[in-house]
């Protein structure tokens with residue numbers, strides 16, 4: 201704090217940083233908060249109003265070309281007859297400050313712009329001090345915000361969660377990308393994060409896979425390509441199973457008993473094998489364990505290509521039967537579940553949640569369901585991690601399912617636990633497999649996008665010859681293309697998988713973002729200025745022009761943007777900002793010349809620092825999204 205106070209004194213700001221016990225403000229993490237504090241103090245001198253209200257009414261403008269912050273008069277929480285006249289009155293009484301100027305209002309807001317003279321002197325050293333952590337705010341994760349030594353909050357983030365022997369589909373891809381982002385986000389905001397991969401490694405489909413293995417399994421093929429072979433087997437046995445499944449569905453639709461059909465053929469074989477698994481039959485479990493272990497081994501190396509590691513590979517199989525039995529017992533004791541045709545169900549209509557209809561929790565063959573295992577997993581994780589929050593990153597197709605899951609936990613008598621559970625959903629990707637050829641595994645998706653990017657890079661022979669390790673670089677940029685396409689829109693929106701568009705260097709794409717980062721890096725390399733030269737440049741050489749002002753404004757907003765993303769869990773909040781930043785940077789190059797600026801070396805140095813700060817923000821944002829920024833290509 202001392203450093204900041206000294207800096208403020210040097211800027212001849214009136215008085216030390218104001219403190220308000222009732223306001224959570226983070227001047228050491230967020231430079232905007234410094235301005236908010238001084239503005240609150242100044243406003244307090246003018247009007248009779250609660251300081252916390254003033255602080256909260258200072259908002260980022262929707263149109264950032266006009267000013268840095270606006271004081272939104274209706275948000276002050278005081279009754280005024282004519283808010284627009286009141287805005288004019290407030291503005292006219294505002295004291296002069298070296299930090300900001302108030303723009304004459306034309307509405308219900310008082311626009312404030314940060315002084316172009318002092319903003320760079322305050323902001324750039326601030327960014328250079330924090331570097332890779334500029335934008336992060338560890339105080340957000342503290343249980344009690346005022347004391348740094350207090351324990352941190354814990355969040356369990358469950359994501360990716362593919363099903364063994366089944367295709368890694370677009371839903372899993374989105375869960376992986378968004379889940380990794382959410383984990384990074386909570387980590388950067390000071391939470392303890394436990395990353396869990398909840399594999400689909402149990403259930404009747406596993407029985408079917410085992411039946412398929414008994415018929416078509418080949419040790420040799422399994423050795424060559426274990427995941428591919430399992431997929432082949434599952435696809436084949438599933439095809440053979442389909443007519444039986446259809447017959448059963450028809451019967452059910454006609455209101456007939458399905459037991460007749462399901463007691464023979466593949467149905468019977470499948471159910472028998474799964475029953476053996478649930479009963480702990482060693483032979484059945486050995487086969488299952490073999491499939492599971494080899495799958496996890498492959499997953500680990502593929503996730504590593506995305507810089508993703510998990511703290512725990514759990515899965516449906518890992519839920520103890522003692523826990524699922526306990527869940528059922530509690531449900532019975534509370535009169536929440538009932539018997540229906542041999543199976544055990546919850547009829548949510550009877551428990552105040554008619555929209556959730558009814559659902560089976562234990563099959564009539566006595567085996568557990570997806571839901572029952574999930575409820576068990578909630579209890580086990582609560583015990584194991586004592587989390588403050590648990591986030592499930594799963595497709596919106598499972599919206600209803602998660603409502604049922606959370607409601608069940610609540611009905612069991614654990615409303616507080618239920619309130620800690622959060623489903624972060626997302627929409628569909630249309631046509632991924634058809635446009636990418638045969639993609640069945642995450643590694644296929646990454647290989648295909650890397651290949652496409654490599655082809656594209658090869659097309660520019662001159663440039664291609666300059667890249668040191670084109671294969672690695674194209675891999676990274678290919679992955680970036682997929683990730684950026686996925687995170688550009690609001691999570692719930694569906695989008696079409698478009699390889700041509702996402703790999704383009706034009707438009708708001710991953711390759712463009714990487715290009716912007718590499719270009720900034722290259723400009724700074726060309727100045728041959730070291731880190732200390734940049735950090736200690738004389739920022740008063742930065743001229744007062746619109747390009748410089750906009751860049752500084754965007755750099756100052758970055759911590760606010762991250763805080764917003766923590767609230768809405770939208771990666772697009774970050775990406776939209778990063779594209780604004782890169783557009784601003786690229787339109788500044790011609791005007792704010794860095795290398796050999798005609799104005800002389802001091803100006804070159806100050807401008808290089810500005811662009812370096814912008815590069816740092818871009819770099820931080822990309823890493824937050826899970827992207828590896830490249831320095832050259």
Ligand code: ARG
Pocket residue numbers: 358361362363398399400574592594
């Ligand atoms: N394996 C599931 C699927 O592929 C996703 C698991 C979601 N998580 C959960 N706790 N149910 O659809």
